[in-house]
Amino acid sequence: MSVHEDVFNGQPVIRAALPCGDAAVIALHGAQLISWSTPEGGEHLFLSDRAQWDGHSAVRGGVPICFPQFNQRGPLAKHGFARNLPWRVLDSASDARRAHVSLILRDDDTTRAWWPHGFEARLCVQLEPGVLRLALELTNTGADAWSFTGALHTYLRVPDITRMQLDGLGGAARWDAVRDVHATQSAAVRFDGEYDSVFSSPLPRGPLRLGDEATGRFMTIENSASWHNAVVWNPGAALCAQLKDMPRDGFRHMLCVEAACVDESVTLAPGQRWIGWQQLTQWQGREAASHAERHKATSTLSV
Ligand SMILES: O=P(O)(O)OC[C@H]1O[C@H](O)[C@H](O)[C@@H](O)[C@@H]1O
Numbered sequence: 001m002s003v004h005e006d007v008f009n010g011q012p013v014i015r016a017a018l019p020c021g022d023a024a025v026i027a028l029h030g031a032q033l034i035s036w037s038t039p040e041g042g043e044h045l046f047l048s049d050r051a052q053w054d055g056h057s058a059v060r061g062g063v064p065i066c067f068p069q070f071n072q073r074g075p076l077a078k079h080g081f082a083r084n085l086p087w088r089v090l091d092s093a094s095d096a097r098r099a100h101v102s103l104i105l106r107d108d109d110t111t112r113a114w115w116p117h118g119f120e121a122r123l124c125v126q127l128e129p130g131v132l133r134l135a136l137e138l139t140n141t142g143a144d145a146w147s148f149t150g151a152l153h154t155y156l157r158v159p160d161i162t163r164m165q166l167d168g169l170g171g172a173a174r175w176d177a178v179r180d181v182h183a184t185q186s187a188a189v190r191f192d193g194e195y196d197s198v199f200s201s202p203l204p205r206g207p208l209r210l211g212d213e214a215t216g217r218f219m220t221i222e223n224s225a226s227w228h229n230a231v232v233w234n235p236g237a238a239l240c241a242q243l244k245d246m247p248r249d250g251f252r253h254m255l256c257v258e259a260a261c262v263d264e265s266v267t268l269a270p271g272q273r274w275i276g277w278q279q280l281t282q283w284q285g286r287e288a289a290s291h292a293e294r295h296k297a298t299s300t301l302s303v
Contacts, residue, residue: 118142
């Protein structure tokens with residue numbers, strides 16, 4: 001097992017690995033997880049090979065942290081500034097079965113020029129065999145209350161978007177942002193073009209399940225209840241072609257399943273803390289499923 005510093009595309013990263021082969025890579029820029037791989041499943045996150053690594057742009061792929069604003073719902077830059085700034089490593093540790101890395105971002109002159117509030121943001125990345133958990137902890141360190149929206153904007157890597165099915169959102173309220181239609185989600189979600197939807201109450205309590213019918217492989221995605229929304233996004237071919245940091249066929253190999261607070265902002269009083277997490281578990285066929293089940297039963301990952 002190891003946790004060590006490295007450089008990837010000219011940017012500092014932290015690499016964490018377990019003896020069994022599971023590994024994660026986190027860029028200090030944006031505290032962005034850019035890779036999570038397992039021996040059975042290979043790479044589980046999509047990272048665009050045209051992503052910009054200039055130290056200030058948002059990186060397309062992995063798990064961008066959107067804070068303190070989701071999308072363009074406010075006066076700040078799209079998805080807030082946390083994904084555009086360098087974070088600092090706070091601590092890290094590893095043993096034979098698990099590894100964790102924590103990163104921190106605090107307000108400074110730059111952030112206060114955009115958003116005049118005192119805050120501390122911590123991201124804790126935890127790795128166990130077949131399981132990855134990201135926990136975002138936000139604290140109001142200022143003298144006045146402030147509100148935020150945001151997300152863990154997870155880009156999952158998929159073999160072919162047209163074969164994927166996302167289960168577990170049945171009964172949730174859905175705002176289809178592409179057509180601007182509100183409805184109740186009735187069935188599993190499948191993808192045959194641009195898809196951009198915000199799901200809200202009643203969000204199902206259990207994990208979401210993203211499966212590939214052809215191979216039987218699937219992943220479960222569990223969001224803490226502190227996230228009020230789940231966002232599902234795939235740009236489809238036409239929008240993808242307009243995104244300069246995406247390869248033309250990039251939309252085929254990604255699906256964003258996000259833990260988010262979009263509809264309602266969260267308000268923190270001075271000194272108050274908020275925690276939101278997302279946990280990904282990989283499953284693969286019957287053997288791997290029971291393997292993952294065993295690990296899940298004994299998983300100690302927590303915030
Ligand atoms: O291109 P970005 O700024 O990273 O945003 C990418 C996407 O993020 C979210 O999933 C939103 O729902 C989409 O509307 C948005 O286009």
